[in-house]
Amino acid sequence: MWKTLFTRLALVLGLVAGGAAQAQATTPDALIQKLSEEVIAAVKADPAIQAGDINKIIALVDTKVMPHVNFQKMTASAVGRHWRSATPEQRERLQAEFKTLLVRTYSGALSEVRDQNVVLRPFRAAPTDTDVVVQTEVRGRGDPIQLDYRLEKVGDTWKIYDVNVLGVWLVQQYRTSFNQEIAQVGIDGLIARLAERNKAAKS
Numbered sequence: 519m520w521k522t523l524f525t526r527l528a529l530v531l532g533l534v535a536g537g538a539a540q541a542q543a544t545t546p547d548a549l550i551q552k553l554s555e556e557v558i559a560a561v562k563a564d565p566a567i568q569a570g571d572i573n574k575i576i577a578l579v580d581t582k583v584m585p586h587v588n589f590q591k592m593t594a595s596a597v598g599r600h601w602r603s604a605t606p607e608q609r610e611r612l613q614a615e616f617k618t619l620l621v622r623t624y625s626g627a628l629s630e631v632r633d634q635n636v637v638l639r640p641f642r643a644a645p646t647d648t649d650v651v652v653q654t655e656v657r658g659r660g661d662p663i664q665l666d667y668r669l670e671k672v673g674d675t676w677k678i679y680d681v682n683v684l685g686v687w688l689v690q691q692y693r694t695s696f697n698q699e700i701a702q703v704g705i706d707g708l709i710a711r712l713a714e715r716n717k718a719a720k721s
Contacts, residue, residue, distance in 0.1 A: 546669045546676045547641040550652045554636035576621055588670065588677040589613060595680065596692040597708075600700050608705050615712035616692075622719040634658035636665070647671075651682075 561567050566574045593613045594601040604612065639653040648671040655662040666682035680689045699708045 545641075546643075546650050546667075546671075547638055547652050549669075549676050550654060550667055551636070551638050554654065558634060558636070572622065584617070586675075586677060588672065588679040589617065591670075591679045592616075592689055595689045596696055597700075597705075598693045598697055600697070600705060604705050608709065611709050612705070612712075615709055615716060618716045619712055622716060637662075 564574070590609075590613060593609075593616050596616065597604070597612060601609070634656050635658065637655045637657055639655065641650075641652060643650045650669055652667045652669060654665050654667070656665050657663075664682070664684050667678050668680040668682070668687070669676045669678050671677075680687050682688070696708060699711060703711070
C-alpha cells in the first residue's frame with residue numbers, strides 16, 4: 519500500500535518537475551533541483567490541487583508539463599516494439615489515452631504533498647553527454663523516497679522521458695502490462711481498454 523502511494527507521488531513529481539518552469543537550466547541536475555522546488559511550492563500554495571481537483575491538475579499538465587516532456591518517446595517506450603507497427607492514428611490515440619491514464623491515475627498523489635523536499639544525489643555525467651540520469655531523494659515524513667529521472671538533450675533543452683522510483687523504471691512497468699494486452703487484443707484493443715479505464719475514472 520505504502521509503495522503504491524509513494525510510486526504515485528513520485529511519478530506526479532517526476533512529470534510535473536519536467537515542465538513546471540519556463541526558465542532553462544544549463545545542466546540537467548540544476549534543472550531538476552529548480553523545478554522540483556517550484557513544483558512542491560506550487561502544490562503547497564494551491565488548495566484545489568491538494569484537494570485533487572482533476573480539472574486544475576489536467577490544466578497544469580497540459581500547459582506546463584507536456585511542452586517539456588518527450589511524451590512521444592515515453593509512450594513509444596511503454597508500448598515497446600509494437601510502436602513500430604502502429605499506424606500514425608494509433609500512435610496519436612495511444613499518446614492521448616496514455617496521457618489521460620497517467621494524469622488521472624496519479625492526480626490524487628498531489629494531495630499528499632505537505633512537507634517534502636527534494637535533495638539531489640551526486641551527479642556524474644560528462645559535459646558532452648546527451649542522455650543522463652539525475653538521482654534524487656524526496657525527503658519528508660518517513661523514509662526517503664528514491665526518485666531518479668532519465669533525461670535526454672534535444673537541441674539546447676533537457677527533457678524527461680522516464681522516472682525511476684524505489685528502483686523501478688515506471689515506463690518499463692507499463693511496457694510489461696501493455697505488451698501482455700497487445701498480445702491478447704492487439705493495439706486497437708489496448709487503446710480501447712485504456713479508453714475504458716479513463717472513462718471509468720472520470721465517472
